[in-house]
Amino acid sequence: KQEVTQIPAALSVPEGENLVLNCSFTDSAIYNLQWFRQDPGKGLTSLLLIQSSQREQTSGRLNASLDKSSGRSTLYIAASQPGDSATYLCAVRRIIQGAQKLVFGQGTRLTINP
Amino acid sequence: DTEVTQTPKHLVMGMTNKKSLKCEQHMGHRAMYWYKQKAKKPPELMFVYSYEKLSINESVPSRFSPECPNSSLLNLHLHALQPEDSALYLCASSQGPGRSYNEQFFGPGTRLTVL
Numbered sequence: 001k002q003e004v005t006q007i008p009a010a011l012s013v014p015e016g017e018n019l020v021l022n023c024s025f026t027d028s029a030i031y032n033l034q035w036f037r038q039d040p041g042k043g044l045t046s047l048l049l050i051q052s053s054q055r056e057q058t059s060g061r062l063n064a065s066l067d068k069s070s071g072r073s074t075l076y077i078a079a080s081q082p083g084d085s086a087t088y089l090c091a092v093r094r095i096i097q098g099a100q101k102l103v104f105g106q107g108t109r110l111t112i113n114p
Numbered sequence: 115d116t117e118v119t120q121t122p123k124h125l126v127m128g129m130t131n132k133k134s135l136k137c138e139q140h141m142g143h144r145a146m147y148w149y150k151q152k153a154k155k156p157p158e159l160m161f162v163y164s165y166e167k168l169s170i171n172e173s174v175p176s177r178f179s180p181e182c183p184n185s186s187l188l189n190l191h192l193h194a195l196q197p198e199d200s201a202l203y204l205c206a207s208s209q210g211p212g213r214s215y216n217e218q219f220f221g222p223g224t225r226l227t228v229l
Contacts (some may be wrong), residue, residue: 034217043118044206047215099169101162
């Protein structure tokens with residue numbers, strides 16, 4: 001059974017710092033991994049998607065890496081801003097019965113202090 | 115249009131009521147999903163529709179009844195719910211069901227409260 005773990009559960013840093021969020025998964029048989037952002041009471045916004053054959057994806061101040069063999073992914077946020085405050089979720093994608101299934105981690109609740 | 119819309123935004127219902135949640139997308143996606151999310155927990159998959167056919171039911175109680183009338187629309191019919199069913203219900207869609215069709219796009223959710 002695939003399990004996804006995110007560390008830390010919560011993180012509070014001052015504005016301007018660079019930070020790293022961690023995601024680990026137990027079964028390396030994944031098709032890809034997706035990072036999401038969720039603001040309180042809102043839906044999920046897709047940030048980055050990394051295919052299983054890729055090592056890295058970048059979008060603006062965000063950089064996500066994937067090491068499938070060790071079952072790890074990291075989300076790097078450069079020059080953090082108060083608007084980055086949200087819960088960040090990673091999810092690995094498996095194919096079950098011909099359909100996609102996302103298995104989510106518990107999330108990291110990020111607070112950027114002005 | 116790269117948006118998934120959900121209505122209503124908020125819903126309060128009694129345990130004897132019948133109500134429906136609606137999800138719509140106009141991206142030409144052929145796979146649609148229902149998730150349930152409790153406070154401070156990640157989303158949990160409930161149902162997957164592929165090409166308007168139910169392909170995954172994650173052992174969801176029968177008081178939740180999904181329906182996919184066409185490729186753009188997904189409904190979730192609710193009947194005789196329990197207070198513990200109170201949660202944020204999220205809809206998502208993707209281009210197709212298989213591994214070649216990757217990204218899931220999520221709607222804003224319906225906040226359901228069962229009294």
